[in-house]
Amino acid sequence: MERLWDSLEKLRAKRPLVHNITNYVVMNTTANALLAIGASPIMAHSPEELNELVALADSMVINIGTLDSQWIYSMLMAAKLAKKMNKPVVLDPVGAGATKLRTETSSMILETGAVKVVKGNFGEILSLAGEFGKTKGVDSAVYDAERGKELAKTVALKYGVVVGITGPVDFVSNGKETYAIKGKVDVVKNVIDRVTGLGCMVSAIVGAFIAVEDPLIGTIAGMAAFKAASIEAAKEAQTPGMFHVKLYDWLYRINGRHIENDINIERID
Amino acid sequence: MERLWDSLEKLRAKRPLVHNITNYVVMNTTANALLAIGASPIMAHSPEELNELVALADSMVINIGTLDSQWIYSMLMAAKLAKKMNKPVVLDPVGAGATKLRTETSSMILETGAVKVVKGNFGEILSLAGEFGKTKGVDSAVYDAERGKELAKTVALKYGVVVGITGPVDFVSNGKETYAIKGKVDVVKNVIDRVTGLGCMVSAIVGAFIAVEDPLIGTIAGMAAFKAASIEAAKEAQTPGMFHVKLYDWLYRINGRHIENDINIERID
Amino acid sequence: MERLWDSLEKLRAKRPLVHNITNYVVMNTTANALLAIGASPIMAHSPEELNELVALADSMVINIGTLDSQWIYSMLMAAKLAKKMNKPVVLDPVGAGATKLRTETSSMILETGAVKVVKGNFGEILSLAGEFGKTKGVDSAVYDAERGKELAKTVALKYGVVVGITGPVDFVSNGKETYAIKGKVDVVKNVIDRVTGLGCMVSAIVGAFIAVEDPLIGTIAGMAAFKAASIEAAKEAQTPGMFHVKLYDWLYRINGRHIENDINIERID
Numbered sequence: 001m002e003r004l005w006d007s008l009e010k011l012r013a014k015r016p017l018v019h020n021i022t023n024y025v026v027m028n029t030t031a032n033a034l035l036a037i038g039a040s041p042i043m044a045h046s047p048e049e050l051n052e053l054v055a056l057a058d059s060m061v062i063n064i065g066t067l068d069s070q071w072i073y074s075m076l077m078a079a080k081l082a083k084k085m086n087k088p089v090v091l092d093p094v095g096a097g098a099t100k101l102r103t104e105t106s107s108m109i110l111e112t113g114a115v116k117v118v119k120g121n122f123g124e125i126l127s128l129a130g131e132f133g134k135t136k137g138v139d140s141a142v143y144d145a146e147r148g149k150e151l152a153k154t155v156a157l158k159y160g161v162v163v164g165i166t167g168p169v170d171f172v173s174n175g176k177e178t179y180a181i182k183g184k185v186d187v188v189k190n191v192i193d194r195v196t197g198l199g200c201m202v203s204a205i206v207g208a209f210i211a212v213e214d215p216l217i218g219t220i221a222g223m224a225a226f227k228a229a230s231i232e233a234a235k236e237a238q239t240p241g242m243f244h245v246k247l248y249d250w251l252y253r254i255n256g257r258h259i260e261n262d263i264n265i266e267r268i269d
Numbered sequence: 270m271e272r273l274w275d276s277l278e279k280l281r282a283k284r285p286l287v288h289n290i291t292n293y294v295v296m297n298t299t300a301n302a303l304l305a306i307g308a309s310p311i312m313a314h315s316p317e318e319l320n321e322l323v324a325l326a327d328s329m330v331i332n333i334g335t336l337d338s339q340w341i342y343s344m345l346m347a348a349k350l351a352k353k354m355n356k357p358v359v360l361d362p363v364g365a366g367a368t369k370l371r372t373e374t375s376s377m378i379l380e381t382g383a384v385k386v387v388k389g390n391f392g393e394i395l396s397l398a399g400e401f402g403k404t405k406g407v408d409s410a411v412y413d414a415e416r417g418k419e420l421a422k423t424v425a426l427k428y429g430v431v432v433g434i435t436g437p438v439d440f441v442s443n444g445k446e447t448y449a450i451k452g453k454v455d456v457v458k459n460v461i462d463r464v465t466g467l468g469c470m471v472s473a474i475v476g477a478f479i480a481v482e483d484p485l486i487g488t489i490a491g492m493a494a495f496k497a498a499s500i501e502a503a504k505e506a507q508t509p510g511m512f513h514v515k516l517y518d519w520l521y522r523i524n525g526r527h528i529e530n531d532i533n534i535e536r537i538d
Numbered sequence: 539m540e541r542l543w544d545s546l547e548k549l550r551a552k553r554p555l556v557h558n559i560t561n562y563v564v565m566n567t568t569a570n571a572l573l574a575i576g577a578s579p580i581m582a583h584s585p586e587e588l589n590e591l592v593a594l595a596d597s598m599v600i601n602i603g604t605l606d607s608q609w610i611y612s613m614l615m616a617a618k619l620a621k622k623m624n625k626p627v628v629l630d631p632v633g634a635g636a637t638k639l640r641t642e643t644s645s646m647i648l649e650t651g652a653v654k655v656v657k658g659n660f661g662e663i664l665s666l667a668g669e670f671g672k673t674k675g676v677d678s679a680v681y682d683a684e685r686g687k688e689l690a691k692t693v694a695l696k697y698g699v700v701v702g703i704t705g706p707v708d709f710v711s712n713g714k715e716t717y718a719i720k721g722k723v724d725v726v727k728n729v730i731d732r733v734t735g736l737g738c739m740v741s742a743i744v745g746a747f748i749a750v751e752d753p754l755i756g757t758i759a760g761m762a763a764f765k766a767a768s769i770e771a772a773k774e775a776q777t778p779g780m781f782h783v784k785l786y787d788w789l790y791r792i793n794g795r796h797i798e799n800d801i802n803i804e805r806i807d
Contacts, residue, residue, distance in 0.1 A: 025296045025312050027563045031734035036778045043563050046606040049637035056636065068315040098325065099318035194521060196300035196310065240305045241517030248779030252732060294565045294581050337584040367594065368587035463790060465569035465579065509574045510786030
């Protein structure tokens with residue numbers, strides 16, 4: 001997996017323009033995460049300018065966290081434009097499974113054929129597999145490491161996309177190959193569920209990586225880079241306010257050596 | 270008031286799902302405050318999914334800080350659903366008194382009968398009593414400690430709710446009992462007016478507490494816990510950027526001992 | 539330029555109410571920047587309350603960063619009200635040049651005659667001069683120090699406004715006089731492009747200054763104060779997360795001595 005460092009260097013050299021149609025809660029968070037790691041974010045949703053912006057962008061991130069009918073219209077229009085212009089799209093189906101609107105909107109966006117990567121937590125990806133569980137909020141579906149591998153593969157095959165599932169162990173699958181991404185040290189557990197938008201950060205960062213790599217490598221690289229940055233930040237701060245600040249610092253500072261030291265990536269299928 | 274520590278432990282054990290329909294400025298701030306103290310936030314406003322989300326949630330926070338006609342529609346719909354499903358609601362009438370739209374929207378939300386707690390600053394609560402003064406922004410109405418006690422009681426009786434007024438001394442009343450909440454050390458004065466969304470944080474946190482306590486105890490506990498966290502943060506940082514960061518750290522760290530050391534709660538009526 | 543310290547003291551004495559119609563990404567950022575430096579922000583966009591809010595406010599900031607048709611309607615209505623009530627307006631034409639919608643919306647807002655100051659980066663101001671280049675995102679148009687002086691002057695004369703261009707050297711012109719604002723030490727280069735909303739912060743701060751000074755002096759003072767704060771913050775932190783936090787601290791702490799030590803202001807035309 002030495003290609004992962006190369007991916008990070010490629011990202012920083014290209015400084016890809018990542019177009020985000022995302023939720024109100026994390027717009028600032030994900031813009032700052034993208035800038036910190038070395039990409040260039042734009043947040044824009046107006047139908048009147050989507051055609052021009054999709055043309056300018058290198059990739060797109062669609063995040064349904066605070067969706068409503070107007071924003072769904074923009075998301076679908078943007079996805080169709082991205083498909084037409086061959087710009088890779090990451091979908092973060094925030095809260096899929098919690099409400100029909102979120103599950104159905106995720107399906108509609110997937111049906112455009114524009115999505116190359118779906119990045120969600122366990123419960124969200126489970127809902128895309130057709131299983132609905134009670135989602136407690138959008139941040140904390142019940143994570144089941146035993147089922148993660150199969151779930152990632154199943155949903156990848158169902159939609160013909162790369163699937164990334166975040167959790168204590170991340171899973172990434174394109175249906176043919178499946179990987180587990182694990183931190184070598186367990187320092188993030190006190191803080192990782194105490195800051196909003198971290199999953200959304202991962203999706204945004206994956207969006208930057210798939211502007212410079214194919215979807216499978218880009219997703220693994222993005223999730224590994226984020227995990228390494230979160231481990232380095234948690235080594236310095238075990239409380240949510242300071243951890244959050246240090247996370248941006250480490251997205252900026254992270255390099256191949258940190259990823260190698262902190263992260264274990266294993267092909268499991 | 271030893272029940273206050275219990276309240277904090279109950280909150281952290283239950284990790285209540287708090288549904289927020291709130292303003293754009295503080296969505297991230299209040300989501301992070303809720304996560305830090307131990308609750309689980311969801312921000313959502315789409316009429317198409319409110320029925321399902323209100324059913325999932327343990328409590329609701331309605332904050333009118335950046336209201337417009339679409340959001341007012343969602344707020345009223347959500348309040349009515351909360352009333353029907355018996356989920357307790359906190360209303361933060363941000364800027365009530367500054368414009369008719371804000372004062373009238375606050376009244377309409379109160380008329381749904383869903384609101385259990387109104388949490389505002391002095392000027393906002395004054396406007397709900399039927400007195401209108403010039404509000405300078407939304408953060409700094411003219412605070413009058415002498416009148417705080419009567420004002421909290423008056424508005425509590427008028428609407429049949431618990432009223433919380435934030436300021437150098439906080440007042441909480443259910444119309445029958447009134448309490449003053451005061452910091453034992455005066456360390457926050459340089460920073461408390463220099464960070465946006467702190468009042469909104471208080472309302473969100475009260476929303477988490479009334480998911481595990483009755484409205485009176487929940488409001489006192491929430492306001493006291495926030496005040497203690499802000500005092501501990503201000504002991505470590507006297508500038509707004511760092512104080513803001515430390516505030517999340519202390520919402521996470523705060524426990525009964527800090528509240529006891531930092532806060533004086535007195536029944537004054 | 540000793541008037542610049544006076545401007546900062548006047549601002550802090552008056553604590554002007556700055557009405558912002560701004561983008562979702564930076565609402566929290568610019569509210570906190572305004573509070574930190576000593577102003578009082580309000581963020582509000584609903585047509586139903588604009589008349590009252592414009593009357594209350596001392597100045598207005600219009601920032602088109604996440605514009606759509608509803609928000610454009612509010613921006614134009616607010617600008618016309620500001621014109622009528624003689625409240626000075628800063629326009630931040632975020633992304634002008636990147637899409638027709640942004641360029642044309644900026645022109646429409648300028649045509650109301652309400653705008654006293656246009657503050658943008660090089661590419662945005664270039665687009666208002668009638669030249670369109672490829673804008674890479676909204677944060678990084680190609681800066682050209684050689685052309686900055688003429689560009690500021692040209693656009694100032696074209697629209698009868700004060701123009702502020704941010705960059706390694708800032709340029710400010712009212713068409714008759716042009717100034718260059720430069721940091722005496724070069725410490726910000728690692729971080730200044732790695733935090734979102736810094737340009738929006740500058741516009742908001744200029745909005746506070748023109749509530750207490752004429753547009754030319756207010757723009758110079760606001761841009762110089764921000765530049766000094768960013769230099770002081772960068773002396774303490776060279777990573778984006780911590781730099782961002784320290785920036786609020788320094789907007790709060792900055793005084794005439796820092797501006798004098800850190801910033802060189804020169805009349806160049």
